[in-house]
Amino acid sequence: MYSLLINCNKRKSFKIYHLLCSPDFDRISINIYKILFKHFSHNVEMIFYNMGNHFIKHKNTGWSHSSFYRMLTPFLINAERLIHLDGDTLIFQDLYEMYNLNFNDNYILGLYEINSNGLDYLGLNSSIYINAGVA
Numbered sequence: 001m002y003s004l005l006i007n008c009n010k011r012k013s014f015k016i017y018h019l020l021c022s023p024d025f026d027r028i029s030i031n032i033y034k035i036l037f038k039h040f041s042h043n044v045e046m047i048f049y050n051m052g053n054h055f056i057k058h059k060n061t062g063w064s065h066s067s068f069y070r071m072l073t074p075f076l077i078n079a080e081r082l083i084h085l086d087g088d089t090l091i092f093q094d095l096y097e098m099y100n101l102n103f104n105d106n107y108i109l110g111l112y113e114i115n116s117n118g119l120d121y122l123g124l125n126s127s128i129y130i131n132a133g134v135a
Contacts, residue, residue: 001033003091005040020069020076021050049076067132086133110134 019033030048037046051069070084083099085091103109110130 001087002036004085004089004095005036005044007091007093007095008040009094009096019046019048020066020073021048022066022069025050070132084134089133 021030025048033046037044051072066086073082073084081099083095101109110132111134112128112130
């Protein structure tokens, strides 16, 4: 999150960052984020969505809670466009260009996984695997 905040252009219109919280995202974690966001209050509004135990019945489906969160995002957040980034994604420049990519007639854009080592043993075709952490 810090790499995203430190690299965003303060003059651009990126003002809202939404965090979809897993059931184990506790008050201490939220307070740590609040301290971080205070340093970037010029263009950041923080909104937490706590998903609770909504997906507990899907625990053994092979899908992670994060995957379900991504599918629900358009129903939770009223926005023309969204960029989904996993928490472990490092950002090295402003995301303005990425946000304004031409979607043509596509509903969603994704990135091919660059480092796909280990996907083949999972039965996934590493040459067509889309990185779900950035969408």
